[in-house]
Amino acid sequence: MKLTSRQGKILEIIIKDFINKAEPVSSRTIAKSYNLGISAATVRNEMSDLEEMGYLEQPHTSAGRTPTQKGYRFYVDQLMPIKSLTQKERNYINTGYQQALDEIDNIVQQTAKIISHIIPYTSMVSHPHMKTNKYIHGHLVSLDGFRVLLVLITELGTIEKKILEFPFGIKEEKLDEISVLLNKYFKGMSLEEIERYLISILDQEIVEQQAAIIMQNIMKGIEENSFCTEKIYLGGTSNILDIPEFKDREKVKKIIRFLEEEHLMACLLDREQTNKVIISIGSENESLPIQDCSLVTATYHLNGQLIGKIGVLGPTRMEYDKVVAVVDYISTNIENILKNILN
Amino acid sequence: MKLTSRQGKILEIIIKDFINKAEPVSSRTIAKSYNLGISAATVRNEMSDLEEMGYLEQPHTSAGRTPTQKGYRFYVDQLMPIKSLTQKERNYINTGYQQALDEIDNIVQQTAKIISHIIPYTSMVSHPHMKTNKYIHGHLVSLDGFRVLLVLITELGTIEKKILEFPFGIKEEKLDEISVLLNKYFKGMSLEEIERYLISILDQEIVEQQAAIIMQNIMKGIEENSFCTEKIYLGGTSNILDIPEFKDREKVKKIIRFLEEEHLMACLLDREQTNKVIISIGSENESLPIQDCSLVTATYHLNGQLIGKIGVLGPTRMEYDKVVAVVDYISTNIENILKNILN
DNA sequence: ATTAGCACTCTCTCTCGATGAGTGCTAATA
DNA sequence: TATTAGCACTCATCGAGAGAGAGTGCTAAT
Known part of the structure; x- marks a missing residue:
């Protein structure tokens, strides 16, 4: 069931128009506004066919057509032009980053703000992921003798912490010693590397019982991923x-409630991603509360390693071309900033 | 212009009823439901007086009365009974804290969740404030030679960090030396104490130029309060x-936009507070976007020092008695938890 | 294959009247 | 003098009904 080029053209026009105006598109609009050289009646016939094929639907008999989810999918896969940002938009983004160039947290937070200023949807940005970050300093601090705070500082300037619990008290001097040891061995390693390394040294050099237990605890933390306090x-x-689709209070509530749950969003962003940017439309999303939304996610990398993601959540009637352009530009931007931080 | 006890009674009934039902209260409702032993007509006369005095108003001629802001204020100051939580509510709260007893961030975040589960408003909880916290470990880490990350760990297990910029490169060994110095002098001090102390030692023991500059930089950070990344x-x-008052989309948008700006909320919570709990109603709030809301804030302390705040934002038609009870109970709860962390 | 023309459908908006809740006032009552 | 019953009046709300308008589907002509 392939579309003729004219059908494709019409589908594209309908989708673009609907994305702009949020109102069903009529045959007349298409025939008049976009000069295809055919009459409204012809357009109507084509639209009827497109509806039969499942790309369009009608809210009611005497209304124009709106794209179906299948229609959007086809548009995104086949028809959507590759858009690039205007100079003005680029400038806006670049200026936005000038204020937040020091701390990673600020950069990430600012990124979310910038995105949702140039596109009218909700954005989410995940904090650089620690598993592949290199540690440049670690320290163990006793909180109350039995609970020890492990603090790890990465070369990006981010900090990971975790409370370790011990059945026996540990003196502060002992912790200091182990901290020194920790830094001696682990400096410059990523968590992944530390994990691998730990296994090899556990029995050899660190023979003392307390130190060994601490190390084991750290390893356990790594395994359980409990370090990864992936902030979003x-x-x-x-x-x-502002989105007309979500005029219904219940719908908005459902979405905002979803956004309040950080772990749900973490799942959302955590999906497998073969391309840099992927789009999921409506019920393609697994999470129920956002099944009448579309989600665009992009990855950002550092030294070839995936370290974070950017997501944009909006209605299925989303400006896909623009969102993709923004998300693409911004992820490259973050990558550059992070690269700069590391020189 | 004092109220008779009967007028007070009627005002209280109207406010309570309106808080529950969110609908103008009629004279008949009052005369029938709450047996005051007087007729609706008498109630009407009293209501008319109360309106004249500014405690009540009418949405339109043939509707019941609703409380004015002045009415709420009178209620809160003079009439409101002191409520305590039900056993069920206490249990809910206590159970909620059992899951989040380790890291401060989790405790604070969980607090916000708990609050907004037992009262139908938005809650905000500020992270323990660092200025009066004691530091148990500090470390300087070079990020790129010119930018140095200062990390401070408090005895509560929270972490403060700040990037210091230097016009000259600093070797890592030097930073380690200074870190040792830092801990030697500052361990167990609060930022306030460090500031005072710094001034006294700056010329004496730390004579070396680089160390002196770093210290000055830290002091500058303290002065500018730039450490206080007060997370909310x-x-x-x-x-x-869910609040009928905010059925209007524009109103909701205004409020949510306000909640998105962390620094605005920081200002909100930052207000002077002589009592443990204070209430501001409607236009008593300085922030424009929440002038049709009420805000209840409570402080929590540790060793007599104010270290954080709890806020509840809702409509002026707020269950003040319950909110006050919740906020009061929870702040005491946090205080106990923090005390426990420090033994 | 395309298109003009027309009947038909359905939503949206406006108006109108009925309904009913609630008040304010007046006059009677305790 | 305070209270109350009674009644006229007000105003929001709801539903029905009419009219307008946008858009389609179908048919017949090109």
Whole structure:
């Protein structure tokens, strides 16, 4: 069931128009506004066919057509032009980053803000992932003798911490010693490397019982991923309220409630991603509360390693071309900034 | 212009009823439901007086009365009974804390969630404030030679960090030396104490230029308060959507947009507070976007020092008695938890 | 294959009247 | 003098009904 080029053209026009105006598109609009050289009646016939094929639907008999989820999918896969940002938009983004160039947290947070300023949807940006980051300093601090705080500083300037519990008290001097040891061995390693390394040294050099237990605890933390306090920053939550699709309070509530649960979003962003940018439309999303939304996610890397993600959540009637352009540009931007931080 | 006890009674009934039902209260309701032993007509006369005095108003001629802001204020100051939580509510709260007893961030975040589960408003909880916290470990780490990350670990297990910029490169060994010095002098001090102390030692023992400059930089950070990355956790943002007063999308948008700006909320919570709990109603709030909301804030302390705040934001038609009870109970709860952490 | 023309459908908006909740006032009552 | 019953009046709300308008589907002509 392939589309003729004219059908493709019409589908594209309908989708673009609907994305802009949020209102069913009529045959007349198409025939008049975009000069295809055919009459409204012809357009109507084509539209009827497109509906039969499942790309369009009608809210009611005497209304124009709106794209179906299948229609959007086809558009995104086959028809969508590759858009690039205007100079003005680029400038806006670049200026935005000039204010937040020091701390990673600020950069990530600012990214979310910037995104939701240039596109009217909600954005989410995940904090650089620690597993592949290199550690440049670690320290163990006793909180109350039995609970020890492990603090790890990465070369990006981010900090990971974890409380380790011990059945026996540990003196502070002992912890200091182990901290020194920790830094001696682990400096410059990523968690992954530390994990591998730990196994090899556990029995050899660190013979003392307490130290060994601490190390084992750290390893356990690595295994359980409990270090990865993957913080996610949101931007433009209020944008949802401007979207006509979500005029219904219940819908908005469902979405905002979803956005409140950080771990749900973490799952969302955590999906497998073969391309740099992927789009999921409507019920393609697994999470129920956002099944009438579309989600665009992009990855950002450092030294070839995936370290974070950017997500944009909006209605299925989303400006896909623009969102893709923004997300693409911004992820490259973050990559550059992070590279700069590391020189 | 004092109220008779009967007028007070009627005002109280009206406010309580309106808080529950969110609908103008009629004279008949009052005369029938709450047996005051007087007729609706008498109630009407009293209501008319109360309106004249500014405690009540009418949405339109043939509707019941609703409390004015002045009415709420009178209620809160003079009439409101002191409520305590039900056993069930206490249990809910206590259970909630059992899951999050290790890291402060989790405790604070969980607090916000708990609050907005037992009251249908938005809650905000500020992270323990660092200025009065004691530091148990500090470390300087070179990021790129010119930028140095100062990391401070408090006895509560929270971490403060700040990037210091230097016009000259500093070797890592030097930073390690200074770190040792830092801990030697500052261990167990609060930022306030460090500031005072710094001034006294700056010329004496730390004579070396680089160390002196670093110290000056730290001091500058203290002065500018730039350490105080006062994180605020939100709970129950979606609750706003259930409030009939905010049926208007524009109103909701205004409020949610406000909640998105962390620094605005920081200002909100930062207000002077002589009592443990204070209430501001409607236009008593300085921030424009929440002038049709009420805000209840409570402080929590540790060793007599104010270290954080809890806020609840809702409509002026707020269950003040319950909110006050919750906020009061929870702040005491946090205080106990923090005390426990420090033994 | 395309298109003009027309009947038909359905939503949206506006108006109108009925309904009912609630008040304010007046006059009677304790 | 305070209270109350009674009644007229007000105003929001709801539903029905009419009219307008946008858009389609179908048919017949090109």
